[in-house]
Amino acid sequence: xxxxxxxxKKSLLGTPRARLRGxxxxxxxxxxxxxxxxxxxxxxxxxxxxxLARENIVKSTPIPPLRGEITDRNGVVLVHNGPNFxxxxxxxxxxxxxxxxxxxTDLGIPVDxxxxxxxxxxxxxxxxxxxxxxxxxxxxxxGRVNMDLYRLPGFFIQVxxxxxxxxxxxxxxxxxxxxxxxxxxxxxxxxxxxxxxxGVGKSGIEKEYDALLQGTPGLxxxxxxxxxxxxxxxxxxxxxEGQSLRLTxxxxxxxxxxxxxxxxxxxxxxxxxxxxxxxxxxxxxAYSPGELSQAMSTARxxxxxxxxxxxxxxxAIQGLYPPGSVFKIVTTMAGLMEHKLDPxxxxxxxxxxxxxxxxxxxxxxxxxxxIHLHKAIEQSCDIFFYTLGMKVGPDAIARVSRLFGLGxxxxxxxxxxxxxxxxxxxxxxxxxxxxxxxxxxxxxxxxQGFLTVTPLxxxxxxxxxxxxxxxxxxHLRLDESSKMLVSTSLxxxxxxxxxxxxxxxxxxPHGTGHPVNLSFFAVAGKTGTAQVVSNRGANKxxxxxxxxxxxxxxxxFEAPSIVVSVLIENGGDGGDVAGPVAREIFRMYxxxxxxxxxxxxxxxxxxxxxxxx
Amino acid sequence: MIPQIGAYILKVHPVFIGVLGAxxxxxxxxxxxxxxxxxxxxxxxxxVGLSVAVGILMVPYTILVKxxxxxxxxxxxxxLVVVLAGHQSHGAKRWIGVGWFQIQxxxxxxLALILFLTAYFLRDGKDLPMTPSLFLGGAFATVLPAVxxxxxxxxxxxxxLSIIFSVYVLLKGIPSRVVTIFVLGGLAFFPxxxxxxxxxxxxxxxxxIRAFIDPSSDPSGLGYHTIQSIVAVGxxxxxxxxxxxxxxxxxxxxPGAHTDFxxxxxxxxxxxxxxxxxxxxxxxxxxxxxxTALECRDPVGxxxxxxxxxxxxxxxxxxxxxxxxxxxVVGVPMPLMSYGGSAMIISLGSLALLLNVRFYxxx
Numbered sequence: 001x002x003x004x005x006x007x008x009k010k011s012l013l014g015t016p017r018a019r020l021r022g023x024x025x026x027x028x029x030x031x032x033x034x035x036x037x038x039x040x041x042x043x044x045x046x047x048x049x050x051x052l053a054r055e056n057i058v059k060s061t062p063i064p065p066l067r068g069e070i071t072d073r074n075g076v077v078l079v080h081n082g083p084n085f086x087x088x089x090x091x092x093x094x095x096x097x098x099x100x101x102x103x104x105t106d107l108g109i110p111v112d113x114x115x116x117x118x119x120x121x122x123x124x125x126x127x128x129x130x131x132x133x134x135x136x137x138x139x140x141x142x143g144r145v146n147m148d149l150y151r152l153p154g155f156f157i158q159v160x161x162x163x164x165x166x167x168x169x170x171x172x173x174x175x176x177x178x179x180x181x182x183x184x185x186x187x188x189x190x191x192x193x194x195x196x197x198x199g200v201g202k203s204g205i206e207k208e209y210d211a212l213l214q215g216t217p218g219l220x221x222x223x224x225x226x227x228x229x230x231x232x233x234x235x236x237x238x239x240x241e242g243q244s245l246r247l248t249x250x251x252x253x254x255x256x257x258x259x260x261x262x263x264x265x266x267x268x269x270x271x272x273x274x275x276x277x278x279x280x281x282x283x284x285x286a287y288s289p290g291e292l293s294q295a296m297s298t299a300r301x302x303x304x305x306x307x308x309x310x311x312x313x314x315x316a317i318q319g320l321y322p323p324g325s326v327f328k329i330v331t332t333m334a335g336l337m338e339h340k341l342d343p344x345x346x347x348x349x350x351x352x353x354x355x356x357x358x359x360x361x362x363x364x365x366x367x368x369x370x371i372h373l374h375k376a377i378e379q380s381c382d383i384f385f386y387t388l389g390m391k392v393g394p395d396a397i398a399r400v401s402r403l404f405g406l407g408x409x410x411x412x413x414x415x416x417x418x419x420x421x422x423x424x425x426x427x428x429x430x431x432x433x434x435x436x437x438x439x440x441x442x443x444x445x446x447x448q449g450f451l452t453v454t455p456l457x458x459x460x461x462x463x464x465x466x467x468x469x470x471x472x473x474x475h476l477r478l479d480e481s482s483k484m485l486v487s488t489s490l491x492x493x494x495x496x497x498x499x500x501x502x503x504x505x506x507x508x509p510h511g512t513g514h515p516v517n518l519s520f521f522a523v524a525g526k527t528g529t530a531q532v533v534s535n536r537g538a539n540k541x542x543x544x545x546x547x548x549x550x551x552x553x554x555x556x557f558e559a560p561s562i563v564v565s566v567l568i569e570n571g572g573d574g575g576d577v578a579g580p581v582a583r584e585i586f587r588m589y590x591x592x593x594x595x596x597x598x599x600x601x602x603x604x605x606x607x608x609x610x611x612x613x
Numbered sequence: 614m615i616p617q618i619g620a621y622i623l624k625v626h627p628v629f630i631g632v633l634g635a636x637x638x639x640x641x642x643x644x645x646x647x648x649x650x651x652x653x654x655x656x657x658x659x660x661v662g663l664s665v666a667v668g669i670l671m672v673p674y675t676i677l678v679k680x681x682x683x684x685x686x687x688x689x690x691x692x693l694v695v696v697l698a699g700h701q702s703h704g705a706k707r708w709i710g711v712g713w714f715q716i717q718x719x720x721x722x723x724l725a726l727i728l729f730l731t732a733y734f735l736r737d738g739k740d741l742p743m744t745p746s747l748f749l750g751g752a753f754a755t756v757l758p759a760v761x762x763x764x765x766x767x768x769x770x771x772x773x774l775s776i777i778f779s780v781y782v783l784l785k786g787i788p789s790r791v792v793t794i795f796v797l798g799g800l801a802f803f804p805x806x807x808x809x810x811x812x813x814x815x816x817x818x819x820x821x822i823r824a825f826i827d828p829s830s831d832p833s834g835l836g837y838h839t840i841q842s843i844v845a846v847g848x849x850x851x852x853x854x855x856x857x858x859x860x861x862x863x864x865x866x867x868p869g870a871h872t873d874f875x876x877x878x879x880x881x882x883x884x885x886x887x888x889x890x891x892x893x894x895x896x897x898x899x900x901x902x903x904x905t906a907l908e909c910r911d912p913v914g915x916x917x918x919x920x921x922x923x924x925x926x927x928x929x930x931x932x933x934x935x936x937x938x939x940x941x942v943v944g945v946p947m948p949l950m951s952y953g954g955s956a957m958i959i960s961l962g963s964l965a966l967l968l969n970v971r972f973y974x975x976x
Binding site for chain 2: 016019021023038048125
């Protein structure tokens with residue numbers, strides 16, 4: 001068969017089959033080596049190795065890293081760390097399953113709750129990894145457990161960092177909260193190296209910049225004997241602290257925004273249109289991030305999730321609202337771009353407008369009389385824009401809306417941003433499987449109907465107006481290489497017309513935005529009062545929620561450097577309700593910039609350093 | 614077809630099925646003691662591997678061998694994909710993502726090479742005489758994927774490929790004067806070859822070889838694996854520490870406890886007695902493979918079963934001797950035992966090839 005068959009046919013290894021037998025023989029030899037070696041190690045030298053295994057146990061305990069601090073643009077601390085006592089269990093070292101109930105008695109916590117706290121992680125992680133049983137222990141609890149720990153080598157108390165919010169609940173949605181480590185977190189490579197019990201960002205900035213804030217865990221190495229008693233400390237690997245993060249937020253503007261929102265439901269966005277830096281981003285009602293960052297009872301969590309006013313929703317980036325009359329800016333631009341609007345041409349507003357059999361009314365009974373574009377914007381005449389919208393058509397309005405950035409996420413560095421809807425013929429066909437009816441165009445022209453936006457999108461839109469057609473990406477992380485303004489294809493020459501009109505909305509005594517007017521700071525803007533439910537026809541007799549109030553504006557008029565977008569849910573009239581909120585923000589902005597070099601005089605809270613933990 | 618094969622297996626080879634089941638049971642229990650979750654995932658891979666095995670049993674081995682070249686080319690192409698667009702994990706580029714899971718084509722190369730070499734060394738079911746060009750062609754077909762795999766870096770699988778090739782060369786037979794020339798030449802050029810190989814090894818691979826020469830030179834660093842593994846095995850004693858008593862595993866002193874060093878975990882938990890039982894089971898599987906080859910009249914079946922036997926035998930021995938500190942740490946997984954989807958699939962697949970040869974060569 002093989003090449004050498006002629007010479008070796010008769011010998012022992014002459015044929016492939018014979019050589020296979022030789023291979024099998026080799027296996028028996030190898031197997032004997034394995035068995036002999038196993039016997040030597042396991043039986044003859046058993047005592048030696050068992051002693052090695054028992055007496056030289058190096059116990060490694062992860063040391064949690066400190067999360068980075070978060071400050072506002074002037075260095076005022078918004079989030080830092082404090083100590084938090086936590087009890088850990090190392091399942092591999094627990095000798096008696098009853099031990100956990102002894103610990104539970106010491107703590108005064110039901111044993112079932114302790115067991116439940118790590119059930120999921122225990123299934124996935126090896127038994128030598130310490131799992132947190134209970135966090136946020138009081139000194140009394142720590143003291144009671146500590147007395148028993150000497151006989152419970154499987155349990156230990158460790159000081160964990162916890163998030164502290166010195167500014168109370170300020171900017172809760174923006175900052176987000178830190179939660180405990182779950183099995184899902186293990187799937188992400190970002191978290192794989194973290195010890196259980198470490199807080200990971202669950203929402204807001206804490207989630208968005210988790211990789212930056214997190215830091216790297218250290219390792220405490222101890223030589224322990226078979227009783228689990230420490231013999232000596234070995235070299236520790238110190239944890240790497242997370243990087244601190246400086247936001248573009250100004251605490252003073254943020255507090256004014258939140259104070260003015262008060263108990264009302266709504267959102268405020270203030271940004272710098274020149275570079276997209278967010279100066280304030282508020283959403284009310286808010287939650288307490290400090291409370292959410294700790295272990296929380298299921299009942300309390302469910303109450304938060306199911307609360308009718310949705311405190312967990314960040315209305316500034318997730319709330320979808322009709323923009324109301326603020327949208328007339330877009331309709332105007334569409335008219336100018338399509339050359340279907342002459343700013344000088346006068347127009348007769350009779351208070352009603354008819355499309356087919358549908359009659360649309362102006363918000364002002366009897367209409368505004370004979371006006372032109374300037375007055376139409378200043379007094380927010382609906383009939384003017386119904387007419388203009390019908391001339392321009394929904395597709396052109398939608399196209400211009402998209403140029404202003406509506407209908408797509410702004411790209412702000414926050415998780416879970418939503419974008420509003422810009423409807424047109426194609427959209428309606430695709431999602432509602434219906435053609436566009438002419439009667440749907442007038443509502444769209446005044447920012448009603450299918451159209452929705454977020455307060456942040458409206459701030460960006462007003463930024464585009466303020467910057468004469470240039471758009472900036474809103475962002476929260478302050479970095480020196482500021483994002484650049486990007487040109488859109490909106491015509492630069494049309495902006496002065498619109499801006500002059502917007503100035504008079506605030507400045508003119510009859511302008512709808514007159515409540516915002518400040519004598520020392522030139523503000524321009526637009527009000528909106530967006531109906532949530534039609535207030536005519538079948539709904540006439542039903543007690544309906546009041547309209548959402550908007551004010552979106554910028555200032556100073558000559559060289560815009562701040563845009564403010566205010567939304568109050570069911571607030572009513574835009575100028576009277578949302579206007580004052582914006583006014584106070586503009587006032588504070590003026591105060592900050594009138595006094596040069598203005599880091600807050602009150603000393604920021606002293607951040608706890610790593611050594612205190 | 615399936616009921617026929619099933620009936621045949623159950624009737625003629627109930628011991629084989631029992632032994633296989635016992636080994637897999639031992640594997641899952643051991644992994645469960647390391648991390649329960651791993652046992653669950655491995656169980657899933659066993660299910661996948663068994664369905665692959667059923668697939669292999671459906672196609673007569675002669676047809677598989679006839680398409681050996683195609684299968685080899687496909688796996689080789691996958692290896693190239695890994696080189697170009699593979700996933701990096703633990704510093705090694707071995708995986709490609711397929712939907713929600715990842716596969717490791719280097720493991721599949723083992724089966725592909727066995728099929729390829731069987732097809733390559735035979736023509737029309739007849740044994741070809743060994744010529745230098747035949748040898749070189751086979752060597753090239755082995756070295757090409759081996760180099761790609763060694764660069765991932767995965768030295769263990771590359772070593773396994775060259776061993777499979779050596780098994781085939783050994784079976785074909787080499788004239789004694791060629792052997793003499795190679796041995797003398799090898800001795801003469803050993804320093805040169807060593808130099809070349811040494812410079813091309815990754816630093817951690819060099820460290821392993823250094824540590825093998827003197828394991829106690831740096832207990833926490835280079836020889837750490839070997840020492841921790843021996844301590845784990847040694848603390849097992851006659852009857853072991855039990856499933857929950859394996860302290861060396863508990864404290865994660867033994868890195869790779871679920872992959873390359875699962876045998877150490879097993880012997881710590883089950884002791885020498887359990888070790889003997891397990892070795893018996895493995896010995897039966899290897900013996901079964903050798904009987905399959907020897908009882909098969911068809912040279913194709915003979916070479917195929919021999920290749921499978923060579924793979925099982927050597928990867929088992931190398932892994933066990935590595936765990937016991939006799940061989941350096943090369944990263945050869947133990948068939949049917951080490952955690953890993955691709956490895957489990959090819960272990961079960963290769964055993965299915967044995968049954969395949971037994972079933973179809975009879976008719």
